[in-house]
Amino acid sequence: MLFPTFTFAAFFAVVLPVSWVVRQHATAWKLFVLSASYLFYGYWDVRFLLLLAGMTVVNEIAAIAIHRSGNARVRKVLVITAVIVDLLVLGFFKYYGFFLDSFDSVFGLSGPALTVILPVGISFFTFQAISYVIDVRRRDCPPAPLLDFAVYLSFFPQLVAGPIVRATEFLPELRANRVPDSLETGRAVVLIGRGLFKKVVVADFLGRAVVDDAFGTPGEYGALDILTGIYGYAIQIYADFSGYTDMAIGIALLLGFRFPQNFDRPYAAVSVQDFWRRWHITLSRWLRDYLYVPLGGNRRGRSATYRNLMITMGLGGLWHGAAWTFIVWGLLQGGALAIERLISEIRGQPDIEFDAADVRIRELARLHSGAEVDAWREDPTSPVPFSPLEVRRLWLGRLITFHFVCAGWVVFYAGTIEGGGLSAAGDMFTGLLSGWTTTPELLNPLVALVIIGAIAVQYVPPLLGRQLSAMFSTLQPTLVSIGFAVWIMVVVALGPEGISEFIYFQF
Amino acid sequence: MDHSDPLERATKPRNRGETWTDEQFRAARDSDLEERTVDVRSSVIAALSCLLLAALLTSGKIVEIAERQELGDTRDRQLAVAERLDQVANFFSLNRPYDLILDIRGAGKDVGERVDDLSALAASTTTVPPTTSAPTTTAVPGSTSSTTTTTTTLPILRTITAGRPLTVYVAGDSQAEYLGQAITTEHPDWDLEVEIADRISTSLARPDYFNWPAELAAVMDDRSPEAVVLFIGANDHQDMASAAGSRLVEGSPEWRAEWMARLELTLDLLAADDRHVFWVTQPPMRDGDLLEGVALINELAAPVVAARPHVTAVDIWDLFGGDGGYVDDITTDDGNTIDARVDDGVHLTRSAASEVADLVFDEMATVWDFGD
Numbered sequence: 088m089l090f091p092t093f094t095f096a097a098f099f100a101v102v103l104p105v106s107w108v109v110r111q112h113a114t115a116w117k118l119f120v121l122s123a124s125y126l127f128y129g130y131w132d133v134r135f136l137l138l139l140a141g142m143t144v145v146n147e148i149a150a151i152a153i154h155r156s157g158n159a160r161v162r163k164v165l166v167i168t169a170v171i172v173d174l175l176v177l178g179f180f181k182y183y184g185f186f187l188d189s190f191d192s193v194f195g196l197s198g199p200a201l202t203v204i205l206p207v208g209i210s211f212f213t214f215q216a217i218s219y220v221i222d223v224r225r226r227d228c229p230p231a232p233l234l235d236f237a238v239y240l241s242f243f244p245q246l247v248a249g250p251i252v253r254a255t256e257f258l259p260e261l262r263a264n265r266v267p268d269s270l271e272t273g274r275a276v277v278l279i280g281r282g283l284f285k286k287v288v289v290a291d292f293l294g295r296a297v298v299d300d301a302f303g304t305p306g307e308y309g310a311l312d313i314l315t316g317i318y319g320y321a322i323q324i325y326a327d328f329s330g331y332t333d334m335a336i337g338i339a340l341l342l343g344f345r346f347p348q349n350f351d352r353p354y355a356a357v358s359v360q361d362f363w364r365r366w367h368i369t370l371s372r373w374l375r376d377y378l379y380v381p382l383g384g385n386r387r388g389r390s391a392t393y394r395n396l397m398i399t400m401g402l403g404g405l406w407h408g409a410a411w412t413f414i415v416w417g418l419l420q421g422g423a424l425a426i427e428r429l430i431s432e433i434r435g436q437p438d439i440e441f442d443a444a445d446v447r448i449r450e451l452a453r454l455h456s457g458a459e460v461d462a463w464r465e466d467p468t469s470p471v472p473f474s475p476l477e478v479r480r481l482w483l484g485r486l487i488t489f490h491f492v493c494a495g496w497v498v499f500y501a502g503t504i505e506g507g508g509l510s511a512a513g514d515m516f517t518g519l520l521s522g523w524t525t526t527p528e529l530l531n532p533l534v535a536l537v538i539i540g541a542i543a544v545q546y547v548p549p550l551l552g553r554q555l556s557a558m559f560s561t562l563q564p565t566l567v568s569i570g571f572a573v574w575i576m577v578v579v580a581l582g583p584e585g586i587s588e589f590i591y592f593q594f
Numbered sequence: 595m596d597h598s599d600p601l602e603r604a605t606k607p608r609n610r611g612e613t614w615t616d617e618q619f620r621a622a623r624d625s626d627l628e629e630r631t632v633d634v635r636s637s638v639i640a641a642l643s644c645l646l647l648a649a650l651l652t653s654g655k656i657v658e659i660a661e662r663q664e665l666g667d668t669r670d671r672q673l674a675v676a677e678r679l680d681q682v683a684n685f686f687s688l689n690r691p692y693d694l695i696l697d698i699r700g701a702g703k704d705v706g707e708r709v710d711d712l713s714a715l716a717a718s719t720t721t722v723p724p725t726t727s728a729p730t731t732t733a734v735p736g737s738t739s740s741t742t743t744t745t746t747t748l749p750i751l752r753t754i755t756a757g758r759p760l761t762v763y764v765a766g767d768s769q770a771e772y773l774g775q776a777i778t779t780e781h782p783d784w785d786l787e788v789e790i791a792d793r794i795s796t797s798l799a800r801p802d803y804f805n806w807p808a809e810l811a812a813v814m815d816d817r818s819p820e821a822v823v824l825f826i827g828a829n830d831h832q833d834m835a836s837a838a839g840s841r842l843v844e845g846s847p848e849w850r851a852e853w854m855a856r857l858e859l860t861l862d863l864l865a866a867d868d869r870h871v872f873w874v875t876q877p878p879m880r881d882g883d884l885l886e887g888v889a890l891i892n893e894l895a896a897p898v899v900a901a902r903p904h905v906t907a908v909d910i911w912d913l914f915g916g917d918g919g920y921v922d923d924i925t926t927d928d929g930n931t932i933d934a935r936v937d938d939g940v941h942l943t944r945s946a947a948s949e950v951a952d953l954v955f956d957e958m959a960t961v962w963d964f965g966d
Contacts, residue, residue, distance in 0.1 A: 205937055272641075575651070
């Protein structure tokens with residue numbers, strides 16, 4: 088069942104109060120949440136439950152065996168075996184047809200044609216399972232009791248489309264049997280309300296009004312409409328995925344759990360590296376910690392670093408879908424990261440964690456008086472006193488990064504089209520080469536408003552958002568309840584007929 | 595210095611070059627942003643109250659969703675709850691704001707969404723006299739057998755030119771989207787003006803959800819396209835309500851008669867001297883129940899279509915597996931194997947839709963002169 092549906096609302100209206108009634112009794116609560124999560128997942132297809140249960144048992148057995156073994160080599164073999172089993176399961180359900188077609192194309196080898204149904208969310212909970220066994224091997228966390236691990240892997244707010252929550256973030260809360268006596272209800276409401284609006288109104292609107300037509304029949308439209316389609320898809324995929332994540336985080340908050348942030352204004356990124364610190368953050372850190380760093384990261388010289396970036400991002404692309412276009416998309420991202428790194432090295436710039444506010448404060452203090460810096464800190468929403476050159480470089484970086492990302496999305500979208508391939512992406516790009524004087528059919532004031540508005544919101548200072556959220560949390564619960572109900576009504580009324588599935592469900 | 599005190603931060607002089615550490619800055623910033631928490635009991639009560647109020651405010655939508663369910667006990671139960679909710683909302687006028695927003699948006703502008711009843715349309719539609727016709731054969735790409743399409747040999751309606759392109763209306767359920775797009779793009783040398791009207795989850799079985807005959811009648815009246823391509827039927831495998839309100843069980847003799855009558859009505863209201871209709875049959879489906887359902891639809895549609903000279907059947911059953919059953923891939927005319935179906939085992943891929951479009955083009959070429 089999808090989050091923004093009445094079915095889920097009815098489900099949650101039962102799960103929420105019962106969950107808190109039994110919360111004092113740890114085992115009963117875990118069993119209840121596990122049952123609710125299995126009901127949630129089984130709503131798509133009851134057969135999926137066998138897969139989820141099987142993955143739970145296999146990975147738990149592996150984790151216990153790893154933990155109990157005192158021999159480092161044995162532990163290594165066990166973790167590699169567990170990871171291979173997980174990847175084989177993922178590979179079979181998600182990539183069987185892709186590998187079959189690819190081997191046939193390249194080597195002329197064919198295999199048994201099977202109709203394999205892709206279980207919803209398999210990419211997400213497989214990665215969570217892998218991170219669990221690796222963290223146990225690294226001694227970052229002990230193996231959890233089976234019930235705890237089952238709850239972690241199946242917890243319904245993040246089961247089907249993330250965020251990819253680490254075992255080290257979730258399991259300690261279960262282990263502590265901590266029962267919160269208060270909730271960040273205001274923040275939860277803001278997140279769910281924002282997520283609903285992004286998914287139901289923004290993403291679905293752009294999909295039906297612009298994206299489906301522009302990408303479906305690009306030859307029928309002029310360059311302005313093609314460009315609108317590309318920008319529209321950039322906003323659609325962001326609103327769709329971040330909207331889902333917002334709802335997931337908000338729902339988890341109401342159940343007493345804090346999930347990590349998954350998006351941080353990605354279209355305000357000043358570089359591709361910055362983009363990947365803001366987009367699908369939990370996947371980026373997973374790839375960094377479980378793939379890039381084990382490959383050697385940036386510790387083995389320049390060539391190895393670039394190779395590791397390409398491998399990590401290429402596989403990250405493949406994670407998104409079983410098509411060469413996703414791999415190409417990933418390699419493009421890896422290539423851009425490698426090029427940025429090379430440029431930084433040539434310029435002699437240190438590789439620093441890019442946190443805009445704090446890095447600039449350090450830089451600013453060398454250029455301006457303490458009073459000016461302090462005055463800015465008093466009101467962080469005021470314009471930062473950058474030099475004109477800094478400002479130009481900042482905005483140029485944002486412009487280039489945004490358009491590189493959009494170009495990547497065109498390749499990405501082609502991978503979601505059955506039989507699309509790179510030629511489908513090529514059709515979009517060639518559509519930009521001509522027809523600039525053709526009267527646009529897809530671009531209209533409402534579409535322009537939604538796209539520009541969605542991009543503009545990326546530049547709202549995060550501090551302002553948090554201040555608003557803090558202010559909202561001071562309102563009386565009754566007022567919040569009424570206000571949110573009205574908001575739901577507005578979203579339902581503005582939404583299109585029917586709810587399309589989340590884009591990231593297919594990954 | 596107390597870095598968490600804004601007044602102290604503002605008033606204490608700083609030396610040039612002196613900076614805070616990241617931790618000091620964050621501590622100062624975050625102290626102003628503490629979110630007030632709410633006790634669990636109040637939070638849960640507020641959440642449940644919110645959901646209840648939201649349900650009352652959107653009761654009209656909930657009723658609509660319940661009505662859309664397949665006829666049966668589940669639907670009856672859901673509808674009973676939804677209608678009770680709507681009664682309460684109506685009493686307190688809580689559902690008015692939602693209706694107001696819909697009116698402002700202009701939602702529900704399709705005639706098909708607003709008209710439930712078929713009886714008025716049935717009364718005003720002239721039945722087309724049945725005719726018998728000699729079948730002609732169309733070769734199906736990639737198939738070893740030929741697919742029979744039935745058409746009366748008619749004179750060419752007219753020659754299509756750039757100045758007077760052929761107006762095409764592609765209508766149906768969600769399957770119609772890709773077919774419509776393929777018809778739009780796959781024959782760039784033909785002068786076509788294509789309008790695509792795909793309406794998800796629609797059928798002839800449920801005019802209460804979307805009334806295709808009413809919608810088509812309105813479109814013919816307004817725009818009068820010369821070619822109409824209908825691709826509908828995959829959602830028809832469900833019980834229907836008769837005009838008298840009784841429930842007709844899928845597959846029963848009464849259901850069959852009613853469905854054929856609705857198809858007859860639909861095709862008859864499309865009849866016009868300068869118009870031709872192309873009825874695209876359903877392909878095999880992966881799900882067993884759905885496969886039986888669409889096979890029944892094809893069986894019922896065949897004689898209705900054959901009896902109407904202004905309608906041509908485009909039979910795609912064999913192209914997608916035929917009586918051998920559902921297939922994921924098909925081989926095209928030029929020997930390529932393409933993915934025919936998306937993951938749901940129902941919808942055609944774009945490539946497959948292109949193959950279907952080619953069959954439609956073949957039939958169009960017998961009705962209009964495209965100057966090839």
